[in-house]
Amino acid sequence: MDRVKTSRLTGAEIVVRCLQEEGVEYVFGYPGGAVLFIYDELFKQDKVRHVLVRHEQGAAHAADGYSRSSNKVGVCLVTSGPGVTNAVTGIATAYMDSIPMVVLTGQVPTHAIGLDAFQECDAVGITRPIVKHNMLVKDVKDLASAIKKAFHIATTGRPGPVVLDIPKDVTAAVTEFHYPDSVSMRSYNPVRKGHAGQIKKAVQLLREAERPMVYTGGGVVLSNAAPQLRELVKLLGFPCTNTLMGLGGYPGTDPQFLGMPGMHGTYEANMAMQHCDVLLAIGARFDDRVIGNPAHFAQNPRKIIHIDIDPSSISKRVKVDVPIVGNIPDVLEDLHKLLQGAPKNDLQAWWKQIDEWRAKDCLRYDRNSKIIKPQFVLEKLYEVTKGEAFVTSDVGQHQMWAAQFYKFNQPRRWINSGGLGTMGFGLPAAMGVQLANPGATVACVTGESSIQMCLQELSTCKQYRLPIKIVNLNNRYMGMVRQWQEFFHGNRYSESYMNALPDFVKLAEGYGHRGVLIEKPADVEPALREAFASKKELVFLDFITDQTENVYPMIPGGKGMTEMILSEEL
Amino acid sequence: MTRHIISVLVENEAGALSRISGLFSARGYNIETLTVAPTEDASMSRMTIVTSGSEDVIEQITKQLNKLIEVVKVIDLSEAEHIERELMLIKVRAGQKEREDMKRMADIFRGRVIDVSDNTYTIELTGDTRKLDAFIQALEPGSILETVRTGASGIGRGNRVLRV
Numbered sequence: 036m037d038r039v040k041t042s043r044l045t046g047a048e049i050v051v052r053c054l055q056e057e058g059v060e061y062v063f064g065y066p067g068g069a070v071l072f073i074y075d076e077l078f079k080q081d082k083v084r085h086v087l088v089r090h091e092q093g094a095a096h097a098a099d100g101y102s103r104s105s106n107k108v109g110v111c112l113v114t115s116g117p118g119v120t121n122a123v124t125g126i127a128t129a130y131m132d133s134i135p136m137v138v139l140t141g142q143v144p145t146h147a148i149g150l151d152a153f154q155e156c157d158a159v160g161i162t163r164p165i166v167k168h169n170m171l172v173k174d175v176k177d178l179a180s181a182i183k184k185a186f187h188i189a190t191t192g193r194p195g196p197v198v199l200d201i202p203k204d205v206t207a208a209v210t211e212f213h214y215p216d217s218v219s220m221r222s223y224n225p226v227r228k229g230h231a232g233q234i235k236k237a238v239q240l241l242r243e244a245e246r247p248m249v250y251t252g253g254g255v256v257l258s259n260a261a262p263q264l265r266e267l268v269k270l271l272g273f274p275c276t277n278t279l280m281g282l283g284g285y286p287g288t289d290p291q292f293l294g295m296p297g298m299h300g301t302y303e304a305n306m307a308m309q310h311c312d313v314l315l316a317i318g319a320r321f322d323d324r325v326i327g328n329p330a331h332f333a334q335n336p337r338k339i340i341h342i343d344i345d346p347s348s349i350s351k352r353v354k355v356d357v358p359i360v361g362n363i364p365d366v367l368e369d370l371h372k373l374l375q376g377a378p379k380n381d382l383q384a385w386w387k388q389i390d391e392w393r394a395k396d397c398l399r400y401d402r403n404s405k406i407i408k409p410q411f412v413l414e415k416l417y418e419v420t421k422g423e424a425f426v427t428s429d430v431g432q433h434q435m436w437a438a439q440f441y442k443f444n445q446p447r448r449w450i451n452s453g454g455l456g457t458m459g460f461g462l463p464a465a466m467g468v469q470l471a472n473p474g475a476t477v478a479c480v481t482g483e484s485s486i487q488m489c490l491q492e493l494s495t496c497k498q499y500r501l502p503i504k505i506v507n508l509n510n511r512y513m514g515m516v517r518q519w520q521e522f523f524h525g526n527r528y529s530e531s532y533m534n535a536l537p538d539f540v541k542l543a544e545g546y547g548h549r550g551v552l553i554e555k556p557a558d559v560e561p562a563l564r565e566a567f568a569s570k571k572e573l574v575f576l577d578f579i580t581d582q583t584e585n586v587y588p589m590i591p592g593g594k595g596m597t598e599m600i601l602s603e604e605l
Numbered sequence: 606m607t608r609h610i611i612s613v614l615v616e617n618e619a620g621a622l623s624r625i626s627g628l629f630s631a632r633g634y635n636i637e638t639l640t641v642a643p644t645e646d647a648s649m650s651r652m653t654i655v656t657s658g659s660e661d662v663i664e665q666i667t668k669q670l671n672k673l674i675e676v677v678k679v680i681d682l683s684e685a686e687h688i689e690r691e692l693m694l695i696k697v698r699a700g701q702k703e704r705e706d707m708k709r710m711a712d713i714f715r716g717r718v719i720d721v722s723d724n725t726y727t728i729e730l731t732g733d734t735r736k737l738d739a740f741i742q743a744l745e746p747g748s749i750l751e752t753v754r755t756g757a758s759g760i761g762r763g764n765r766v767l768r769v
């Protein structure tokens with residue numbers, strides 16, 4: 036009798052029980068009318084911890100950063116109406132970068148849906164194009180299985196955010212609770228194994244390659260394929276490049292690593308992508324910021340092997356010769372088995388060519404500058420943190436310099452919004468990273484414009500004692516916008532100057548943190564050393580940097596990979 | 606740009622239709638017609654989408670459809686022998702003068718007059734899209750009062766079957 040009684044739960048109890056069953060440590064959220072029953076249940080237990088952000092965008096980014104840095108699902112909880120709309124940017128950010136998240140949104144009671152009730156918005160409709168899947172749960176009996184499905188869908192196949200919209204009356208209604216052990220869906224069965232015939236074809240191409248190139252993206256990081264990638268690339272002796280989303284997929288300090296490709300990629304990576312005869316693309320999607328103009332890319336003949344979990348990523352922008360749909364670690368292991376013991380390709384001429392490209396030293400900058408160069412700050416950041424920090428970033432020039440100058444030897448250390456390019460991502464993402472990795476060194480590289488987009492989260496950092504180090508590259512401009520205006524809009528700096536900036540030191544202090552202003556190159560390293568020595572407090576480092584510095588190399592929009600603008604320094 | 610007729614088996618769930626139509630508008634794919642109704646298994650609906658695009662676009666359409674969680678199966682019917690039918694109800698002017706002619710025209714196209722008033726006929730016509738177009742072409746433009754078309758439904762010929 037008793038057992039039956041205790042297994043009858045309210046919808047709100049079910050939500051919390053399901054989160055516990057899934058082993059969720061943290062829920063990032065913000066309360067409101069539609070989710071009050073759920074908040075009441077959170078209050079009554081201490082297994083699932085709630086992190087109160089200061090804006091729902093911050094909740095989504097924090098859950099996202101938590102997931103990226105830990106390979107666990109990020110969970111957030113927001114109320115109906117404005118709670119959902121505030122979270123939209125964060126959900127879209129996660130969607131573009133395929134981050135597994137479960138977003139629980141409150142909804143007005145089922146009887147009020149469609150009547151323009153207070154704080155009603157069509158959450159499922161608004162989020163439909165920016166989620167992997169979403170569902171409105173209309174009956175408490177379906178709640179547990181919907182939550183199970185949400186976690187299953189978010190984490191399998193190509194991962195992504197799932198939104199569950201839960202009306203308030205559903206959280207109050209009572210039903211028998213049973214959490215399913217597994218999910219089976221006839222309409223959703225992601226593949227794992229790659230097609231054996233295709234893998235054989237790939238092996239053939241790889242063995243015959245004279246100018247091979249390995250190009251990997253976020254898929255390698257997301258599928259935890261870094262060890263397999265490393266082994267394969269070492270076995271083959273091929274050069275390797277990682278996209279902005281894929282950094283850390285292959286060790287950044289390894290001699291076979293050519294740096295990042297693309298719009299702000301290295302000269303050698305871009306030249307090698309264009310001139311290779313066999314391109315092995317792994318968990319990457321040939322997007323416009325990487326290959327630029329697909330027609331230009333197609334001018335050089337090459338065979339392309341493309342491994343991806345998502346068939347729709349294959350032959351989307353570039354025609355592929357050998358598509359392999361499958362889970363990347365599995366496919367790489369299969370390739371490894373077949374390639375082991377094969378005679379080594381003679382790549383002497385190819386490496387000689389690559390070394391010539393490398394000799395351009397395309398990331399060179401003025402090291403004798405009297406004004407702080409942003410690149411210098413990032414080089415020092417790398418040194419001071421011994422290359423072991425988790426680095427989150429916002430969007431702009433600072434993001435590109437961080438990607439160029441911080442060498443990531445491990446996956447899940449570089450956390451940035453690559454697909455959507457969301458300013459405001461860096462700080463809340465760093466909160467998620469720090470919570471997922473207590474005790475780890477977490478740096479948020481940002482600009483004075485980006486940081487102001489989610490600045491309110493400094494308060495959350497205080498509440499949860501998150502000792503994040505904010506590296507603000509303060510050039511008083513939306514630097515990346517200014518750079519485009521300099522290059523392509525006749526130096527007309529329309530609305531890209533950041534006027535009336537706050538005193539960031541006082542601002543940090545106002546939130547109860549420490550702030551430091553750094554204006555001279557000689558002070559950069561000591562300031563970083565001092566800040567990173569402190570394991571307890573958040574330090575806001577405001578570096579006053581060169582306003583005129585540009586990110587090089589640069590492929591202008593619509594141009595080909597070899598049509599790079601190089602620094603005048605060269 | 607070629608015309609393709611794509612069949613989709615989809616879970617009969619709220620929101621599935623808007624997810625599919627949303628996919629087409631978000632990615633800029635054409636929809637000429639779209640029909641949907643439950644199958645013999647009420648938990649599943651069958652959709653027929655008539656679209657047009659280059660080979661690459663059609664490949665993406667089928668891949669993107671397959672990616673939707675509620676989509677169970679997708680085939681491009683136009684890749685092989687298939688049959689398509691569309692139903693049209695057309696109300697035409699049919700006063701004393703035109704009655705004879707109109708009836709004869711309907712007969713030629715194997716249409717049926719299903720409703721009659723003093724000065725109108727409502728004709729039911731099924732066939733492939735071209736046949737319905739041809740019927741409309743054959744009528745005096747001024748004589749058409751109203752047309753309703755369902756959009757094409759399609760099915761593979763012979764042993765070609767789309768089911769789970």
Ligand SMILES: Cc1ncc(C[n+]2csc(CCOP(=O)(O)OP(=O)(O)O)c2C)c(N)n1
Binds near residue numbers: 430433434457485
């Ligand atoms: C939410 C949002 N709005 C606008 C943009 C367009 N945008 C891209 S970079 C950039 C400037 C960023 O300036 P800052 O944060 O100071 O970085 P910097 O480029 O100077 O390093 C802007 C406005 C964006 N990416 N995200």
